[in-house]
Amino acid sequence: MIRAWSVADVRAAEEPLLAAGVPLMDRAAFALALQVLADLRARRRSARGAHVVVLAGAGNNGGDALHAGAHLVHRGVAVTAVLAADRVHEGGLAALRSAGGRVVDAAAAGRAPAAAVEAARADVVLDGLVGIGARGPLRGSAAALVTALGAAGLPTAGTDAEEGTPATHAEEAQGASAAVAREGTARPWVVAVDTPSGIGVDDGTLPGPVLHADRTVTFGAAKPGLLLPPAAHVVGEVTVVDIGLTLPGTPAVQRLAPADVAARWPVPGPQDHKYTRGVVGVVAGTATYPGAAVLTTTAAVRTGAGMVRYRGSDVVARAVLAARPEVVTAPGRVQSWVVGPGVPPAADGADDGQAARARAGLAAARGELAGLSRGPVPAVVDAGGLGLVEETCPPWFVLTPHAGELRTVLRRHGEDVHRAEIEAAPLRWARRAHDLTGATILLKGAVTVVVGTGIVHAQADAPAWLGTAGAGDVLAGILGTMLAARAADVVADPAVAGEVAASAALVHGLAAEHANPGGPVAALDVAEAVPGTVARLLDLWSS
Numbered sequence: 394m395i396r397a398w399s400v401a402d403v404r405a406a407e408e409p410l411l412a413a414g415v416p417l418m419d420r421a422a423f424a425l426a427l428q429v430l431a432d433l434r435a436r437r438r439s440a441r442g443a444h445v446v447v448l449a450g451a452g453n454n455g456g457d458a459l460h461a462g463a464h465l466v467h468r469g470v471a472v473t474a475v476l477a478a479d480r481v482h483e484g485g486l487a488a489l490r491s492a493g494g495r496v497v498d499a500a501a502a503g504r505a506p507a508a509a510v511e512a513a514r515a516d517v518v519l520d521g522l523v524g525i526g527a528r529g530p531l532r533g534s535a536a537a538l539v540t541a542l543g544a545a546g547l548p549t550a551g552t553d554a555e556e557g558t559p560a561t562h563a564e565e566a567q568g569a570s571a572a573v574a575r576e577g578t579a580r581p582w583v584v585a586v587d588t589p590s591g592i593g594v595d596d597g598t599l600p601g602p603v604l605h606a607d608r609t610v611t612f613g614a615a616k617p618g619l620l621l622p623p624a625a626h627v628v629g630e631v632t633v634v635d636i637g638l639t640l641p642g643t644p645a646v647q648r649l650a651p652a653d654v655a656a657r658w659p660v661p662g663p664q665d666h667k668y669t670r671g672v673v674g675v676v677a678g679t680a681t682y683p684g685a686a687v688l689t690t691t692a693a694v695r696t697g698a699g700m701v702r703y704r705g706s707d708v709v710a711r712a713v714l715a716a717r718p719e720v721v722t723a724p725g726r727v728q729s730w731v732v733g734p735g736v737p738p739a740a741d742g743a744d745d746g747q748a749a750r751a752r753a754g755l756a757a758a759r760g761e762l763a764g765l766s767r768g769p770v771p772a773v774v775d776a777g778g779l780g781l782v783e784e785t786c787p788p789w790f791v792l793t794p795h796a797g798e799l800r801t802v803l804r805r806h807g808e809d810v811h812r813a814e815i816e817a818a819p820l821r822w823a824r825r826a827h828d829l830t831g832a833t834i835l836l837k838g839a840v841t842v843v844v845g846t847g848i849v850h851a852q853a854d855a856p857a858w859l860g861t862a863g864a865g866d867v868l869a870g871i872l873g874t875m876l877a878a879r880a881a882d883v884v885a886d887p888a889v890a891g892e893v894a895a896s897a898a899l900v901h902g903l904a905a906e907h908a909n910p911g912g913p914v915a916a917l918d919v920a921e922a923v924p925g926t927v928a929r930l931l932d933l934w935s936s
């Protein structure tokens with residue numbers, strides 16, 4: 394598990410140590426230098442003779458980078474510090490100079506392109522422009538430098554949100570681009586110091602230009618922005634360096650690892666039977682979209698449900714039974730409901746009666762229909778089901794929208810927001826949806842964000858191949874089975890639903906990877922890969 398703490402928590406943990414004179418920056422810089430040396434050795438055998446460019450901003454983040462640069466010089470590395478501020482960390486600069494490092498001033502207008510061209514030829518670029526002290530989008534020389542680095546061939550992300558960016562920056566950038574194209578240089582390995590400079594450290598946004606890192610060496614603890622999209626896509630591999638901070642027990646964001654999911658997997662014992670393992674009720678698909686019913690029920694069965702009950706028209710039920718003869722179609726006891734895959738919005742008349750069945754399932758999950766459940770049980774609400782839920786939900790309802798569907802949910806609650814805004818700030822909008830509906834929100838994406846009453850989760854387990862029709866139906870089925878197995882816990886403790894939802898996202902992602910490592914997958918392949926994926930998880934845990 395990777396756990397991430399907010400800037401405020403990290404600062405509060407640093408404070409007493411700094412007051413006591415603990416040399417936190419020395420620890421951070423030394424560990425950073427060791428990591429860069431390891432990366433250099435992995436990439437070019439020896440660090441000696443390598444060229445590292447340190448991008449240094451005004452604060453302690455630049456201080457870390459400059460001190461690390463000094464350590465590298467002592468190991469035979471040629472280090473050039475590119476200063477992106479009029480004043481940089483004095484101790485760090487002095488250390489670098491006395492070690493024999495070169496210093497280039499890129500703070501003045503017009504200096505960025507030449508510095509970027511030099512950086513683009515280095516073996517490693519250390520991004521120490523700004524860390525947890527970042528306020529808003531990168532500004533001034535730091536922004537100009539990152540823009541010029543992008544033009545010089547380094548990967549960058551985010552837009553220059555700064556109004557009135559001087560035209561010279563664009564011209565400078567073009568100059569840098571042409572110079573590097575002539576040289577045909579391979580691009581350097583980029584190591585971000587604490588965070589890629591200019592990300593939203595607490596919320597994972599990309600408010601302005603950001604240099605895409607291959608590795609982020611982060612101090613004391615991971616920060617939320619390293620796990621949350623869209624910034625999570627520019628951090629590379631995250632290396633957490635222990636500098637001796639004592640952090641609060643509860644992180645702001647966490648990412649489950651396979652072992653965490655394995656540790657809580659409901660492995661059946663000799664006393665278990667189908668009802669103790671959990672019955673999943675599925676309201677999915679119509680004659681127009683029968684595939685959704687097949688995919689959702691298949692995934693629920695393949696994840697190890699005690700039993701799956703399908704609720705739908707006879708024609709769709711026949712398709713379900715042809716694919717999965719284990720499914721039953723008679724009404725009866727259910728420990729979790731999956732409502733909505735392949736179900737059109739309520740207003741659509743051609744829904745085969747699914748809207749009514751969906752409402753009944755949701756009422757049963759609230760504990761309002763005694764015949765269908767003995768008290769409240771968890772529910773997964775997906776696709777068409779999202780338009781059928783009541784305005785407020787219990788936390789054991791897990792809504793599983795993608796960004797476009799979340800927009801619809803938010804609009805129903807009076808939030809006029811566009812899909813692009815949700816994609817730019819998924820945590821913010823998932824949290825807003827949770828606040829407005831009361832439900833646990835699983836916002837699907839390349840990084841899935843789960844916001845409920847407990848800790849926020851950000852899961853990045855899925856290969857990009859998983860973005861395919863029917864993949865969401867499979868996730869709904871996996872999650873339905875996982876919720877049914879822990880139905881009592883989920884209803885009793887509002888925070889559990891989020892953790893189970895994050896676990897389902899992990900299983901879904903790993904199953905896609907296992908279905909066809911490195912290649913395309915179809916949704917049904919993913920569902921079929923779940924039993925093997927669960928067996929591997931449990932094997933990993935027991936070994």
Ligand SMILES: NC(=O)C1=CN([C@@H]2O[C@H](COP(=O)(O)OP(=O)(O)OC[C@H]3O[C@@H](n4cnc5c(N)ncnc54)[C@H](O)[C@@H]3O)[C@@H](O)[C@H]2O)[C@@H](O)CC1
Pocket residue numbers: 407411417418419421422450451452453454455457522523524525526527528529530531532533535536586587588591612636
């Ligand atoms: N407090 C400490 O002693 C420790 C700090 N650490 C390092 O120090 C960093 C935090 O240092 P600081 O608090 O000095 O903050 P930073 O160095 O992250 O940033 C602050 C500086 O950047 C400038 N800045 C802020 N937003 C900017 C923007 N959008 N565009 C351009 N410039 C901007 C500010 O004017 C200020 O000079 C951490 O990220 C970490 O790297 C580590 O060395 C561990 C110990």
Ligand SMILES: [K+]
Pocket residue numbers: 454520521522523524585586587588589590
């Ligand atoms: K940085």
